[in-house]
Amino acid sequence: MILASKIESFVMHCGEMGSRWGFNRTVGQMYGLLIIYQEPLSAIQISEALNISRGNVSMGIKELQSWRLVQVQHKPKDRKEYYSPAGSIWEMAIRVFEERRKREIDPTLSLLRDNLLTEPTNQQEEYAQKQMHEIHDLLETVTHWASELQRLSPEQLNTLMKLGAGVSKIINLKDKLINNGKV
Amino acid sequence: MILASKIESFVMHCGEMGSRWGFNRTVGQMYGLLIIYQEPLSAIQISEALNISRGNVSMGIKELQSWRLVQVQHKPKDRKEYYSPAGSIWEMAIRVFEERRKREIDPTLSLLRDNLLTEPTNQQEEYAQKQMHEIHDLLETVTHWASELQRLSPEQLNTLMKLGAGVSKIINLKDKLINNGKV
DNA sequence: CTGAAGTTTCAGTAATTTCTGAAAGTTTAA
DNA sequence: TTAAACTTTCAGAAATTACTGAAACTTCAG
Structure with a gap:
């Protein structure tokens, strides 16, 4: 998955700000990505878009869930979990x-x-x-x-x-x- | 310099919370100490009370100054700088x-x-x-x-x-x- | 000037935090 | 059941951040 440059700059910014907002870089990036990307994303898509390990995505999602900031969804005929931001901005x-x-x-x-x-x-x-x-x-x-x-x-x-x-x-x-x- | 246990627990707490508040552990402790301690303290007193190096105190004070949270004072007949919190709570x-x-x-x-x-x-x-x-x-x-x-x-x-x-x-x-x- | 009393800086080390990847765990379709 | 498709966990490696201590710098009294 390749990100449009405007999207990428936003996502990377969220990463840099992450620790100031109370989480770490990759969690910040993940959250930025979910907010800016229209469709819900699977863990594997997130890990490819951000170039981070699958395990790290799992931990990051857990962290975001502890903040009540993400939602899990399922698509028919697909066992993967898809994540999107929880609620309005x-x-x-x-x-x-x-x-x-x-x-x-x-x-x-x-x-x-x-x-x-x-x-x-x-x-x-x-x-x-x-x-x-x-x-x-x-x-x-x-x-x-x-x-x-x-x-x-x-x-x-x-x-x-x-x-x-x-x-x-x-x-x-x-x-x-x-x-x-x-x- | 030895701290009363109630004071110590407050200072240590500030240290643990430090990173959540936007600074690091020792800066948090230093700030807690200055707030809770009635008299202004010199760098050497701070370093002894918290068991940290003199150099670290210097860097910490600089950090607190960038937040505009400490004041420097001088005592007559004494070249040391004494620090206290800037302004009311x-x-x-x-x-x-x-x-x-x-x-x-x-x-x-x-x-x-x-x-x-x-x-x-x-x-x-x-x-x-x-x-x-x-x-x-x-x-x-x-x-x-x-x-x-x-x-x-x-x-x-x-x-x-x-x-x-x-x-x-x-x-x-x-x-x-x-x-x-x-x- | 000089040197004593202080402060700051910063290279290197220590501590902490984050990340990876492989193994273990879970779920479900057949 | 079984095994494929997925998720989670966690020990160790990598990256980052914080701390020390010695050297450099500053200030000032004599």
């Missing part, structure tokens, strides 16, 4: 975001919670706990907000984002209304 | 967020922009460009929104986050007001 973004939160924030939150349960035994620990407390509260707020936002429909979220900083005006407006007892 | 979070956007999203946006400039030459490329277009628009919207939010004061942003999904009610409210020609 929008949904994929949400999933990457969510998974990264789980991997990057949740473990820290739980460590902080544990550490904050015990009393500080000296001045040094007291300061340490103060800092941990601040980090904890920040992460809690952000996590909570993120999960609330995820419950909005794509349209609502889009409206909100397009609103940009204008959202602050609306918050002020709300405050005014509340203060006037009108809401 | 809040500001640090903003900076990590911003730097990661630069490293994880901006390069992709620019690749997509370039690829979208040329006309597709066949059906396969047409589909590819459709996908790239969607990703591009999503990343643009998110990036733009993020930079708008950064312009809000911590207090405003906090209000907004605490509001959670309630923000949708407010958006609806705004729509109503606009439709009634009252705003």
Whole structure:
């Protein structure tokens, strides 16, 4: 399988960015390929398109599945499995975001919670706990907000984002209304 | 320099999470240490506390500076440089967020922009460009929104986050007001 | 100047992560 | 059953990334 050069440049870029996005080069390439290629692809097609071993494809698919980013399909009269991206671009973004939160924030939150349960035994620990407390509260707020936002429909979220900083005006407006007892 | 066990567990955790947050283990540990430790620390103190070479500390500090996360200070009658975290926990979070956007999203946006400039030459490329277009628009919207939010004061942003999904009610409210020609 | 006290750089080594390919496992059609 | 067609696993090799320590560089007090 030979890729059109525009497609290839996108796929290779995904590979280079892969590790920054939380997976490795070949997993990044695989995901890029599945997104950009209209038809579902079999493991062997992926391994040929990217010049990587069949075993590596298997491991990569597993990884992408753990991120809930790929779907398996079957074609009639064909025992092979065919892979395609799971959900719309929008949904994929949400999933990457969510998974990264789980991997990057949740473990820290739980460590902080544990550490904050015990009393500080000296001045040094007291300061340490103060800092941990601040980090904890920040992460809690952000996590909570993120999960609330995820419950909005794509349209609502889009409206909100397009609103940009204008959202602050609306918050002020709300405050005014509340203060006037009108809401 | 010996660390209290609670401090140590936090520092080691930062090390383990380091690579997920965009730096490596020792850079993560160094940053954790600076955050949790009340006094500014010299390079030699850091290297002793973490059992890493002096040269590694120098490289790590450089890395943290490229993220704008540390500050250098001097003590009277002492030629050593002392390091401490730059800004409040809040500001640090903003900076990590911003730097990661630069490293994880901006390069992709620019690749997509370039690829979208040329006309597709066949059906396969047409589909590819459709996908790239969607990703591009999503990343643009998110990036733009993020930079708008950064312009809000911590207090405003906090209000907004605490509001959670309630923000949708407010958006609806705004729509109503606009439709009634009252705003 | 000089040299002591510090910082930075970087070649080579160590540690970690990723990838391959062959073997083992699974599924299904006949 | 059997065997073909496929998938998964995993030990070891390859590639990448991080770390050390010694040398080079910088700064400054005397």
